[in-house]
Amino acid sequence: MVTPASMLALQNVSKSFGALKVTDDVTFDVPEGQALGIIGPNGAGKSTLFNLITGNLPADTGSIHFEGRDVTKVPAMQRCISGVGRSFQIPQPFTHLTVYENLVVAATFGRQSTESDVMRQCAVILERTELIGKANQTSGSLSLLDRKRLELARAMATHPKLLLLDEIAGGLTEGECHALVETIKAIHAEGVTIVWIEHVLHALTSVVERLLVLDFGRVIGIGDPDAIMESKEVKEIYLGIDV
Template identity: 65%
Template structure:
């Protein structure tokens, strides 16, 4: 059974259909990438998975259970974690306190277990030395690491990464990719939206290309990136 399934999910804003009958399964432990031009509906799709938006039609299932009507808090507690394209830490709290909030209130981790969990995640994401630093004072790479760390603190079974490599240097990308690979190797399923293709394709084993809210193609990274229709809409190469 798939860990996450979307079945005919659709969403419109007035006359604009931003998600159009999208269906796919995510296997346990799979790393799936989603690409598409700006306005293709990628972030809307994440909002539909996390419950920040409700679909007009279709279903979202987690381990075969229909979660379509559940709140974002309920879905987080059920095992769906997320990072945001624009990091949104609690800037007045320390790095460690940001994780503690995520663990206690997002993941339902007990007060006795949460401190050790948070410190373990800080070490895994390269933030341990910054545990006492105010989150609002972090540079971009570490704010992105904190986004990832906060998502991990909820103990997700599926983690959604939204443009997490955007704005980073090549060296910073290498560090971030190593962290994401380690998380994936531990068995966490990943769905990753990304425009930095070399980062994305170094981790994921399957790509879905979206255009105008529809699934244009699904396959291995090589298959999808070689498809003329994908090159035309995503890379601007005339088919």
């Protein structure tokens, strides 16, 4: 349901590739300032859902609203400029550019700002994501944790109101995961609305206020994280437990 307080709202959104229905009549909303986690087994349609929200894929049916405005047919670039930012599951930096140059590219195309403002904001984001000491290092030489930080930093450089995180904690050690989660918590505390797909459940549930479960493209549950994880259907489908 679309309400004035919804940052993001999907209504009966479906997407098929031939006979395969990847997103099946998905309806949910994310109030402004909230963090929503999305979980589900591999192939549940999570990344496809992100591509529908960002405009990288067109929806076959249904509607997508951002800040109360129907953006179902709005191109991905315009959604980014309007305030929809995302990271990717596999970091995709411009490996021949420095960390700072990667941010400048994202900020230039994602913001409508002066050059001096872009440079100032990029410096602030490098500080927030703990990359300031590696600003002049080429991104192709970064560790996995720092490549994940750069994915987050590039998304933040577009000045998002809605931040989509796609398995950003995947592949990290426990300590690295904790460090990245603390950065995400700080960003959320500043009022950024977050939708986060993640398999590392303890990282996800330490940030989000609500949890949504997808299975074969369908929403099978949404609500309080503890209540969702105790659900019989979620345990059977997502955790593989016969209840």
